[in-house]
Amino acid sequence: MTSDLIAGTPAATGEGPQEMRSRSELTAKEVLREVGSVLRMSEKEASELTSSPVENDEEQTMIINMGPQHPSTHGVLRLMLELQGEKVLRCKPIIGYLHTGMEKQAEELSYMQGGTNVTRMDYVSPLNNELVFSLAVEKLLGIDGDIPERATWMRMLLSELNRMSSHLLFMATNGMDMGAVSMMIYGWREREEVLRFFQKVTGLRMNHNFIRPGGLAADLPAGWRDDVLAILEGLPPRLAEYDILMTNQPIWRERLQGVGVITAEEAVALGTSGPILRSTGVAWDLRRDLPYLKYKEVEFDVIVGSYGDSFDRYAIRLNEIRESMKIVYQILDKMPSGDYRIQDKKVTPPPRARIDESMEALIHHFKIFTEGFKVPEGEVYVGIESPRGEIGCYIVSDGSPKPYRLHMRAPSFVNIQALPHMMRDGLIADAVAVISSIDPVLGEVDR
């Protein structure tokens, strides 16, 4: 990479090292900021502490790396921990090991191709990524009111099933991190059932690119209702097993309760969302509070915790599986018949059969797949509730078939900032429990 690639005025690249620095290199104020005094203390308290010297016991502490390859760090997450014995004094997550420039890539892909890109960000809930991207593009196109009913309900069905599969994966990894190794197999087993359904519907187990601007790629296959019912009926006894294996088990509770506590004020200030925010007692679920799709028409409860600890976050996810099942049952009742995508020739490719008989259809087909469809100028932000929190899509369009700028607000990227606050003064053995309870997907953190 040569510097002549960067035209214009290069910004002063005074970036310091990314690593956590030792206490002797930091001023008292910097140490206080790093341990989160902005969140924990009033300005008066902090200023009093700033003037008093921070006790410098560097002989007693050491800075070690956890990751980037530790199996329980959920991908290539690297944590630098300052330890005093087994106590974690400071923690700094270092990310970027999985950065592949997806937002830059998105500027090179048309809106038609964009779905294949965004679906790879949060690879555990790909359908929610596609959904938020599609909703944003539709809003820019001004067709968000014209999406057929069936397409909307199908999107909800897939989104909720994806939430279940994502939370089931969390059950598996959380169990594995805590030493309940058999739980890993169970969680994966149940998730597999859902993925098998996805495979039947979309053709792929992950990275579906199934929800597209204008609707979906295909209609639900014959017999989909029975498949969904089989999943819904098979799950409750399995979830009951989880309760026996984990929820009501003293070792499990000892391991998670009171570990990684975060308060509601901290969670809001840090911008966290999803189960982390709800574990502190803030009932904030975009499906209920800023409804999209048809969530107004289904009944479900927003699960909240009260202590903001790892156990609450585990319990919330377990119960959200049950809530999603409740929603899916209602979707089965309400699924209308009709079209699964909008019949707007500018956005939707014509059916294959039409191409043989209609010149116009052939032209539209050719235009959509070579050039893509043009999207009017403007900028939109759409946020929806993914299993990990608010996933947002900000698109700026300059009227061309490619987004001028596409930014994904990744829930894990923001949630991971809560790690230093949850870990402070905890034990290093609990660090694994805390990372696990955040449930980060590093593909989305680094994009």
Place this chain on the structure above:
Amino acid sequence: MSDAVVDSPAPAEQLYGCVVTYSRGEKVIHASRGNYIATLKKAIDDSFTMCTDLTAVDFLTYASTNRQLPSDISGERFEIVLNLISLERRERLRLRVQIAEGEATLPTAFDLFPGTEAMEREVFDMFGIEFEGHPDPSRILMPEDWEGHPLRKDFSVGRIPVQFKGAPS
């Protein structure tokens, strides 16, 4: 399809001393660098206590002047975009700040929204916009020794040329 495109900015609607426009029905306020922090403080007092997103856009190659800016705000090369949420009123608010190329700096919002720490680092990393007073102004996604800021429009995508067998080199 194109009917819904033109969003008419409500004439002279003001919020926190900033001009309000609507983009596809979403409320956007346009702050300047000078009143950025003051505007955020007013927004917090008005229950917008959560900053969900902070990002930037590089308008280097955006040819059109139609950037949905109010008439009294001139479009600069960079734009910082913040998305705020009011948990009480269940509302979203977007804030756009124009940043000139020559002075790509902005005061940090860290002391008001500690959650912007990583997002501001990302914007610095990707766009080279510096945040004054940020506690940790280092790169976050790219390696420390990376040159340039990848999401700038003048940063080349950097393809590796496809090698065909037998092609003259």
